[in-house]
Amino acid sequence: MIMSRIPAAPGEAQGNLTDRLLAGLPAEAVLTDPDVTASYAHDMASFCPAGSPAVVVLPRTVEQVQHVLRTATALRVPVVAQGARTGLSGGANATDGCIVLSLTRMDRILEISPVDRIAVVEPGVVNADLARAVGEHGLSYPPDPSSWETCTIGGNIGTASGGLCCVKYGVTAEYVLGLDVVLADGRLMSTGRRTAKGVAGYDLTRLFVGSEGSLGVVVRAVLGLRPKPPRRLVLAAEFASAAAACDAVCRIMAGGHVPSLLELMDRTTVRAVNDLARMGLPESTEALLLAAFDTADPAADLAALGALCEAAGAGQVVPADDAAESELLLEARRLSLPALEAVRGTTMIDDVCVPRSRLGDLIEGVERIAGKYRLTIGVVAHAGDGNTHPTVCFDAADPDESRRARESFDEIMALGLELGGTITGEHGVGVLKKEWLAREIGPVGVEMQRAVKQVFDPLGILNPGKLF
């Protein structure tokens, strides 16, 4: 990585910005080489529009972040906060002339308390690093987005991210107890608590969770932890139709079961995984359900769940005998997105969440939409939550195919809303779903959300152009 004290853009404004940033940051924390700054332009939604940052800053302290925000306010320069840029909605994409504020170097775990079951962390801590660190104390930090080996806690908080274990353990928001936030004008505000409970005043902590860097910059978080559960055991069940698999999901949830994972892969996804990895999944499979328990007696719980799958018409039901077999079964699920990406080179990943009783209707609808637009759309779903990822496969070099991809992507969101769902279960709005947020929450909702934004960011410098 090339570091430079010399601003790349020779203009006076750029020079002024860089000089003022350098007054409170070490030279190695201020990047202006355009080749370097361009690499910070976007997250994983590479097809979303992204501007060119004027500068990238990599602070290590709260005071440095405050300096960046004070400078941005003084010069009216937009600030785009970033973690590991593994987001899928363009929420961390740069805007032209912005300061990219990368929090990745603020990566210290400040405290882990087994008695209080909390961790205090900086925003740049990688999710998996935290999970491992608390694991050494017999604790777990449950939220586990697919990108957990690289994504940061700050990014998780910004996007209110989910993961595979939400069906039992809930989402990121449920684990954020308190925050230190640098406001747009550089002032530091603490929200929330480090206690198990607390209701002093409005819940501003939750307001920041999922706010995509548009209300302030999280510089410290108090996170709730849980005792480490027993090792999970996985079962795979194969169905001759997606409808039967969705019926099984409904039976499992109505039956009062609490699996720690309940995932669905549709036919398209199963075939894509076979093509990529030759995993030997039966090509006749129309839907594959993966379930896990991390209870005291997972084998017994899996047996009961397997019986419900059979009652719903499952062909094969394969419970794993041990942890190694369990991980093997999950490998197919992990390969789903790379496999679908391999189909046409690029994917656009929907994140529609519907009441789980409508899961079957959504999957059926996606199949219809795929036909209508002559596209491959694979569905992987956190089925237990009704949270689906219909993944539109397209060739980004083909304008007509790209247009059809976007139209089908939108039509899936419309279907989700029609079924009583939301346009985003865990990926956030970013730039990808801006128009759709308004459709979901309505004009009064948008008006109030904009007014809240105005309270925290009166100059509109925090991640402008995202959410609405």
Place this chain on the structure above:
Amino acid sequence: MIMSRIPAAPGEAQGNLTDRLLAGLPAEAVLTDPDVTASYAHDMASFCPAGSPAVVVLPRTVEQVQHVLRTATALRVPVVAQGARTGLSGGANATDGCIVLSLTRMDRILEISPVDRIAVVEPGVVNADLARAVGEHGLSYPPDPSSWETCTIGGNIGTASGGLCCVKYGVTAEYVLGLDVVLADGRLMSTGRRTAKGVAGYDLTRLFVGSEGSLGVVVRAVLGLRPKPPRRLVLAAEFASAAAACDAVCRIMAGGHVPSLLELMDRTTVRAVNDLARMGLPESTEALLLAAFDTADPAADLAALGALCEAAGAGQVVPADDAAESELLLEARRLSLPALEAVRGTTMIDDVCVPRSRLGDLIEGVERIAGKYRLTIGVVAHAGDGNTHPTVCFDAADPDESRRARESFDEIMALGLELGGTITGEHGVGVLKKEWLAREIGPVGVEMQRAVKQVFDPLGILNPGKLF
């Protein structure tokens, strides 16, 4: 209850208000008899200041609530929303000349879905009625404030209330998925979702939870449910010191146990219960710990927990053999507040929550404060959450004792903050802890909270004088 179309106060303003309310409400829903309206003046914190309502309205529909708010906005009349008025901080106390908006008649359970694990309810539904109704579908609604047989879901949402089972199942906030809210100007806004997950825009749902009627009026809530757990089994452990009991709590939590209840009663409380109910608790008890599990094998879990209590120095450890014995053990806990109330006629109940590692320090400090102010202060605590209710017993007819009671009450909050805790774990701020909210969240926090209030209530008509 006396109903009247005729305004009690003969003034023109009062007449105008009542007439305009009657334009959109049936006569039986508009109460103006001063003897009747006075009975709506305050919640259970009877010693907190309360004004005289101009009128009490009891709407049955969303449209009627909208009419009330439109009228209030047009005439600039304050609106105080109320549920069952079981709150303990004066949050539902009337202000002079206000409209008391009682939501108790909007008490329909609109939907219960075992597959989606949600209930959709109106705000006036009584907590226990909901618990029983969902129980018939094999589901549970966990939040269980002590007043659950009378308190309403709307009140629970307004105060973000807790209960006995929070240590395992969390608080009200974690079960509120979506809301319909009537804004100050009468417009209707929907927030959140009816799906298991959802991150579309800012989390306004959580902003309303615990906002004490100061941002809008909840008229419908989508609540998350859980499968009904197995029947719980309870254990009682008796300690020769509060410090030893707190040590046991720390060992239990650090040991990765997840009891569904973990309560503590100090010596003062144990004696008060003995005095009230002759339960025959040993008078030598310095602290009593009650624990429960609702797991598949609660006896085994209780045995492990009992061993930790013994390691921490417990004298007697008494596990219940069955549900009946369990309920008997919990009876002492349920009688704690009535018993402490009987000591001097009135109580002021603190709600300090500290990191559970500091629980022992808090209880020791409360004992010191009781001595300093020559008062009886009993501590009952949701020990597993570090959420304590130091209960100051005083004679409200004695001005000096009342003054000392208030001073000791405040000193306990100061101690809670000093120990890294919060002034309120589950009862809210109301009027009782207004000055203390500012001390806890600091000037920047107060400024931002006030600004958020301004967004939703620009005229300041919603429950004025509460929170800050």
